[in-house]
Amino acid sequence: MNRTEDVFLSHEHLWSYRTRTVDPNSLTIRSVTHNGILQHSTAETLCEEAARISTKELVELKNANHCPFTFNEYLSYYFYKIYLAYNCSENAIIKNRWIIRNIIDPNITTDPLLHNVDAKYLKDLFNACKAYCEGTEYAVAKLLQLFSDDIWKHGEVSCNPAPSPAAYKKPQTTVLLYTSEQLKIFLNAVYSSSCPHRLEFLLALFCGLHTGEILGLAYKDFTPCTRVLEIHHQYIKNKQPSPDASSYIYKQLDMERIRDFQVPDFIGEELVRRQQEKKLKSITRENGLPSITMSDLSNMFVWFLIQKNCSLEKIRYLTGGVQIGPFLVDGTHGKEN
Numbered sequence: 001m002n003r004t005e006d007v008f009l010s011h012e013h014l015w016s017y018r019t020r021t022v023d024p025n026s027l028t029i030r031s032v033t034h035n036g037i038l039q040h041s042t043a044e045t046l047c048e049e050a051a052r053i054s055t056k057e058l059v060e061l062k063n064a065n066h067c068p069f070t071f072n073e074y075l076s077y078y079f080y081k082i083y084l085a086y087n088c089s090e091n092a093i094i095k096n097r098w099i100i101r102n103i104i105d106p107n108i109t110t111d112p113l114l115h116n117v118d119a120k121y122l123k124d125l126f127n128a129c130k131a132y133c134e135g136t137e138y139a140v141a142k143l144l145q146l147f148s149d150d151i152w153k154h155g156e157v158s159c160n161p162a163p164s165p166a167a168y169k170k171p172q173t174t175v176l177l178y179t180s181e182q183l184k185i186f187l188n189a190v191y192s193s194s195c196p197h198r199l200e201f202l203l204a205l206f207c208g209l210h211t212g213e214i215l216g217l218a219y220k221d222f223t224p225c226t227r228v229l230e231i232h233h234q235y236i237k238n239k240q241p242s243p244d245a246s247s248y249i250y251k252q253l254d255m256e257r258i259r260d261f262q263v264p265d266f267i268g269e270e271l272v273r274r275q276q277e278k279k280l281k282s283i284t285r286e287n288g289l290p291s292i293t294m295s296d297l298s299n300m301f302v303w304f305l306i307q308k309n310c311s312l313e314k315i316r317y318l319t320g321g322v323q324i325g326p327f328l329v330d331g332t333h334g335k336e337n
Contacts, residue, residue, distance in 0.1 A: 006051075007043045010035055015043035019050035020111070022057040029058060029070055029111040067113040071121070074114050074156075075100060078147055091177070096143050103129050103136055104143075114151065119161035122148065126163050141165040199270045207263060212236050216250065219275045227268040230260040302327055 006018045015037040020029045037043040062068055069077065079100060087093055107128040112121060122144060130137045141163050148162035178186060190198050203209045203217075212234035221230045235248045252258075263271070276294050284291050302322055305315045315324065 006047050007040065012036075014038065015040050017043045017047040017050075019047065020054045020058070022054055022061055024057075024061055024064075026110075027061065027065060027113045027116050029054070031109050031111060062113070065113055065115075067115050069114045070111045071114055071117050072105070072108050072111045074151065075104070075147055078150055082150060083146070095139065099136070099139055099143055103133050103140060107132055114156050117151065117157055117161060119159075122161050123163060135171060138165055138168045138170050141168055199267075199274050202267050202270060206267060207261070210234070213253070215248075216253075219278070222263075222268075222271050222275075224268065224272055227262050227265070228260055229263050229271075232258055299327070 008016055010016045012035075014035065016033055016035045017037070018031055018033050020031055022029055034043075034046070037046070058070075079096065083096070084093065104125070107125060109128075110121075126137070126140060126144060129140045142165040144162040145160070145165055148157075148160045151157055152160045189195075190201055195201070200214050203214050204211070207229070209217075209231065213231055215235040216233035217229075217231075218233075221232065222228070231253065233250060233252055235250055238245060238247055238249050241247050273294065280292055280294070280297075283289070298319075302315065302319055302324075305318065306327060310318075312324065316322065
């Protein structure tokens with residue numbers, strides 16, 4: 001096992017680590033998870049100490065039984081050395097790597113030597129994966145069958161022990177994923193035009209917010225100095241609309257969906273910009289002034305400098321190299337409401 005994968009952050013924001021104990025009687029390696037460690041460095045040290053002991057015992061067990069792999073070791077070997085060599089689908093590789101790391105690995109509590117893998121072991125593992133993450137049974141069964149085909153063809157087991165994915169209904173999906181090239185085109189369009197919903201698009205794409213959650217955001221939910229965004233509310237469609245009732249209802253999220261996280265810099269900047277523009281609109285509306293943006297305010301500064309008859313060099317220096325041409329044509333004043 002990879003040591004960096006054996007030390008991980010638990011749901012309680014404490015560190016955990018996995019150790020392996022060799023059982024020479026059942027020819028099995030058992031995985032035990034230790035929780036509640038405060039420091040990452042402490043968890044790493046404890047994990048390394050346990051690994052030194054188990055590694056020596058595992059080598060002795062493999063040599064005594066003439067078997068170079070445990071089930072989990074060969075699953076990793078199969079994926080990186082065999083599966084990747086013959087599979088050109090980037091999406092399939094990403095999906096199956098994720099299944100192994102996040103669905104199968106956490107449910108391997110016992111890891112037998114490869115030639116001891118049987119139908120009961122794989123069925124128990126499959127059922128554990130199914131209970132761990134409902135809805136993934138078809139994908140897990142399909143991957144385990146590919147793996148089992150390989151160890152069966154190489155004579156490691158006497159028959160293919162994996163559950164058939166045919167026994168499980170392939171889930172219907174409406175998920176549409178852009179390719180990397182399509183995503184570049186989309187983002188270029190979002191940033192190259194005066195897109196009024198740029199922030200909403202970025203929150204969905206890079207933070208995973210649903211439409212109702214985005215609509216339920218308030219500026220008080222964002223802390224600019226830490227870039228932490230809190231998600232507490234959403235708008236949902238009113239299933240019983242009436243002339244006196246709104247088409248949408250504002251409500252608090254269920255507890256398991258309430259969350260907070262630090263947004264990327266570029267989204268934090270967009271949130272601040274939107275908040276500033278919101279305040280600007282409020283000021284201009286309340287005082288009967290034409291609606292303006294932050295860019296308009298910056299442009300007014302340039303005009304102040306022109307009014308003061310500042311030199312071109314000074315204007316460029318103070319503004320970071322502004323293009324002066326647009327300020328010298330007719331129609332730049334008297335903006336209407």
